[in-house]
Amino acid sequence: MPKTSIKTNNLSKIYDKKTVIDNVSINLPYGGIIGVLGKNGAGKTTFLAMLMGLITPSDGEIFIFDKSLEFNKYEILKKINFQSPYVDLPKKITVMQNLIFYARLYDVEDPKKKILKLSEDLFIKDLLDNIYGTLSSGQKTRVNLCKALLNNPKLLLLDEPTASLDVSTSEFIRKYIISFQKKNSSTILITSHDLEEIEKMCSHIILLKDGKIKFDGKKNELIKQNKSSSLKEIFLKDD
Amino acid sequence: MINRILALLIRYKNISFGSVPRLLSIFYWPTVQILFWGYFTNFFMSNESFGIWSTLNIILSAVVLWDVLFRGQLGLTMSFFEELWSRNLPNLFITPLKDIELVYGLILTSFIRTLIGVTPAVFFANYFFNFHLFELGLYLIFLFFNLIVVGWSIGFIVSGLVLRYGQAFEELAWAIIFIILPFSCVYYPLNSLPEMVQGIALILPTVHIFESMRFLLIENKLILSNFIIIVALNIFYLTASTLFFLKMIFVARKRGILFNQGE
Numbered sequence: 019m020p021k022t023s024i025k026t027n028n029l030s031k032i033y034d035k036k037t038v039i040d041n042v043s044i045n046l047p048y049g050g051i052i053g054v055l056g057k058n059g060a061g062k063t064t065f066l067a068m069l070m071g072l073i074t075p076s077d078g079e080i081f082i083f084d085k086s087l088e089f090n091k092y093e094i095l096k097k098i099n100f101q102s103p104y105v106d107l108p109k110k111i112t113v114m115q116n117l118i119f120y121a122r123l124y125d126v127e128d129p130k131k132k133i134l135k136l137s138e139d140l141f142i143k144d145l146l147d148n149i150y151g152t153l154s155s156g157q158k159t160r161v162n163l164c165k166a167l168l169n170n171p172k173l174l175l176l177d178e179p180t181a182s183l184d185v186s187t188s189e190f191i192r193k194y195i196i197s198f199q200k201k202n203s204s205t206i207l208i209t210s211h212d213l214e215e216i217e218k219m220c221s222h223i224i225l226l227k228d229g230k231i232k233f234d235g236k237k238n239e240l241i242k243q244n245k246s247s248s249l250k251e252i253f254l255k256d257d
Numbered sequence: 258m259i260n261r262i263l264a265l266l267i268r269y270k271n272i273s274f275g276s277v278p279r280l281l282s283i284f285y286w287p288t289v290q291i292l293f294w295g296y297f298t299n300f301f302m303s304n305e306s307f308g309i310w311s312t313l314n315i316i317l318s319a320v321v322l323w324d325v326l327f328r329g330q331l332g333l334t335m336s337f338f339e340e341l342w343s344r345n346l347p348n349l350f351i352t353p354l355k356d357i358e359l360v361y362g363l364i365l366t367s368f369i370r371t372l373i374g375v376t377p378a379v380f381f382a383n384y385f386f387n388f389h390l391f392e393l394g395l396y397l398i399f400l401f402f403n404l405i406v407v408g409w410s411i412g413f414i415v416s417g418l419v420l421r422y423g424q425a426f427e428e429l430a431w432a433i434i435f436i437i438l439p440f441s442c443v444y445y446p447l448n449s450l451p452e453m454v455q456g457i458a459l460i461l462p463t464v465h466i467f468e469s470m471r472f473l474l475i476e477n478k479l480i481l482s483n484f485i486i487i488v489a490l491n492i493f494y495l496t497a498s499t500l501f502f503l504k505m506i507f508v509a510r511k512r513g514i515l516f517n518q519g520e
Binding site for chain 1: 343348353354507510512515516
């Protein structure tokens with residue numbers, strides 16, 4: 019088992035002289051659910067995108083499972099997956115066609131069996147033959163989560179996984195993510211504006227402000243350090 | 258009422274004049290139409306001796322072969338645009354799919370789409386109009402393949418521009434081959450163009466392809482040097498356009514624009 023899941027050394031991203039990620043160095047242990055918090059424009063999505071190789075850093079290094087992302091990108095990408103409400107799947111084809119496509123890209127053994135198993139767990143089995151574009155946002159989120167779990171990722175990056183979902187679907191997604199993490203001992207990074215959600219799910223918190231790390235450690239330490247009773251209170255104080 | 262109509266006018270002015278490709282399309286089309294039909298009429302009038310059927314056969318062959326290029330280019334760009342329009346690019350680029358594998362996938366998809374699209378048209382033309390594109394024999398395969406390669410080269414350039422500069426360049430996907438149409442000598446020979454334009458036209462592989470087609474249909478002979486030029490130009494353009502597309506993916510990663518693409 020690798021020593022660390024994610025390690026960054028002096029990671030920075032600068033767009034046209036504007037620093038979005040500023041000298042971020044972290045060293046995250048393997049396994050667990052980690053919350054990445056920050057206000058709008060704090061750099062959360064850019065940070066996540068850099069960890070997946072979607073955005074090239076301006077400076078610094080990224081190591082995933084102790085290997086340099088720059089030099090082992092495709093080997094690492096086999097073990098990573100991602101879900102975001104701002105990223106979609108082609109709307110004109112069926113759910114099954116979409117999932118089979120990604121299963122092939124990840125070289126999943128027996129893709130149909132894997133999709134059927136996941137779709138049963140996520141209650142989307144009846145939707146497999148539906149055109150993706152006709153699904154509701156709650157159904158789309160579950161299909162996208164299914165896509166994100168096809169390769170049994172050892173590192174799962176979730177960008178606001180419950181954004182704009184109703185209470186019961188959000189609760190279902192949260193529980194499913196927690197059980198997936200326990201079963202697979204994966205590392206899961208979540209960004210969310212729902213601080214109660216982060217508080218419920220995460221043991222480790224990374225707090226970003228203006229692209230800089232403001233806190234990196236155990237959730238309880240953050241609450242204790244700020245003499246607050248919840249994450250929400252810390253955020254409100256900061257305003 | 259005047260205020261609301263004025264608001265609409267300003268809005269559509271901003272949309273139409275807000276990007277270079279849209280602006281170009283407004284001014285370019287009338288000129289292209291005049292040039293194209295002007296050269297075409299000149300050729301048609303000066304070759305009455307061919308007989309109407311021979312001339313029509315040349316024109317129909319040119320129409321079908323030009324469509325090969327158009328389908329080849331659209332097959333590639335539309336496949337790529339589907340990923341853009343559905344906001345699926347981040348999903349795609351976080352898989353172990355390599356950029357070069359994407360290139361191969363797009364090329365193969367375009368090839369299959371073009372075959373499916375053009376084959377029925379050729380048979381219909383053959384059946385209804387007694388039109389014999391197959392008279393070109395094995396050379397037809399050579400011309401077909403080289404035209405589709407031109408389509409891929411254009412497709413990679415357009416896809417790269419859209420990836421880098423956004424949706425304003427999507428219009429180019431439909432317009433670009435009509436921009437090169439008057440200089441490609443599809444329906445009239447190279448010498449129909451003014452001398453200065455001929456020099457520019459010669460750098461286009463399409464000129465040599467359609468000159469070869471006409472020579473084969475009229476004289477039943479091939480010009481070997483033309484064939485060599487076609488292959489050389491296509492190798493150059495396909496390599497350059499593929500490298501450009503790959504470079505645009507690299508730039509998109511650097512500028513963080515893979516995340517923000519979509520409808």
